Amino acid sequence: MVQQMKNGTKIYTVSQVNTLIKTVLENNLPGRLTVTGQISDWRGPHTSGHCYFSLKDEGAVLPCIMWGSNFAKVKFKPENGLAIFGTGHIDIYEPQGKYQFYVERMEPAGVGALQLAFEQMVRRLEAQGLFDEAHKRAIPPYPQRIGILTSESGAAIEDIKDSIWNRWPCARLFLYPVPVQGEGAAAEIAAGIRDVNRRNRKLKLDILIVGRGGGSMEDLWAFNEEVLARAIFDSKIPVISAVGHEVDTTIADLVADARASTPTKAGVVAVPDMQEVLQQVDYLGERIAYRVTALVHNSQQQTDEFFVRLSGSFKQFLADARSGLYAIEEQVRKIEPHRLLGRKTVELNDWKNRAGAAVKAIINKCSMQFESQKSRLAGLNPKSVLQRGYSITTNKKTGVLVKSLADVQIEDSIITELAGENLIESKVTKK
Secondary structure: OOOOOOOEEEEEEEHHHHHHHHHHHHHHHOOOOOEEEEEEEOOOOOOOOEEEEEOOOOEEEEEEEHHHHHHOOOOOOEEEOOEEEEEEEEEOOOOOOOOEEEEEEEEEEOOOOHHHHHHHHHHHHHOOOOOOHHHOOOOOOOOEOOOOOOOOEEEEEHHHHHOOOOOOOOOOOEEEOOOOOOOOOOHHHHHHHHHHHOOOOHHHOEEEEEEEEOOOOOOOOOOHHHHHHHHHHHHHOOOOEEEEOOOOOOOHHHHHHHOOOOOOHHHHHHHHOOOHHHHHHHHHHHHHHHHHHHHHHHHHHHHHHHEEEEEEEHHHHHHHHHHHHHHHHHHHOOOOOOHHHHHHHHHHHHHHHHHHHHHHHHHHHHHHHHHHHHHHHHOOOOOOHHHHOEEEEOOOOOOEEEHHHOOOOOOEEEEEHHHHHHHHEOOOOOO
């Protein structure tokens, strides 16, 4: 109740004055208004989640407050000096007798809120090293087990499956269904990545593909949130990001170990082309056959050269022995043969025995070396195992050696090679 002095002057309490001002503000200001200015004296969010700051221009300062429930919806990071549009209402804070702007929604002046939030996130995570090439894991060249984190009902999963199996039909794919947009989607995808990593000793996945089809920046925003970026960075399994269209770039693309510009391109990044691999195998087979043939030819040439040297040595030995005999014969002519005949006959027999033994030793040595070379050549023959009862089986359609059940399918024709170039053709009826 308003009091009066004896002369009729009304007396107001402080609370009454503030209430009057509040009423005037409510009756004369718009219920909601949008104010533009630069943020200054930013304080928040506090433990309560509320934020306190001011908006200023060249001539004035407006105190502001934003409740935590409203600030939780702001995608970008407010900071001093940033020009914004604030939408809310003016009210008086009666305990301190000051008016302030209660901001309900905040948008950056200039670029959109999501674009600004994206740019801020890129700068912050780049400064922390999450995009450094040194931290990126290599994609295995021939992956067999591939995990896919995406929506089970979207077109992206079909695009990813087709692009992988068209190139590398031997791969096994494992779908981990997750939401790819909306509130909480980023946290669920991140939780999926961590769950797969925890269980990968059993799953044995070679790579993970995380992605979705195209959409607006709002639709793709789950792949720009820090919680997902951290999960990709911490993953022990190499991660390929396959999000949106060619022109879309997300935080997930930047932090992942490899990026596919679309889900359809995921197969090109994740797996090799089977036809190219088979061509490489054929090329390597030809190289190996050439090397083995060359080695065999070299060994044959060395054997030929050895026999040439052996023949020359033997001929030289015989020539030397013949010269010695001629020299002895001359000496015998110069003396009376009957006096030395007995002794020289003994010496001649000794020479003959020694020469025969030497020739026999040389021949034995050459035979041993020849057998050794022959054994080495036989060991180099890739089909020598066939003589010991083994066989070699290939898939007639693919030409691939059958080493496991995965190398053949039911109804495939297979060729079994036995010793003596004998072949058996059969058909797979059961695995």
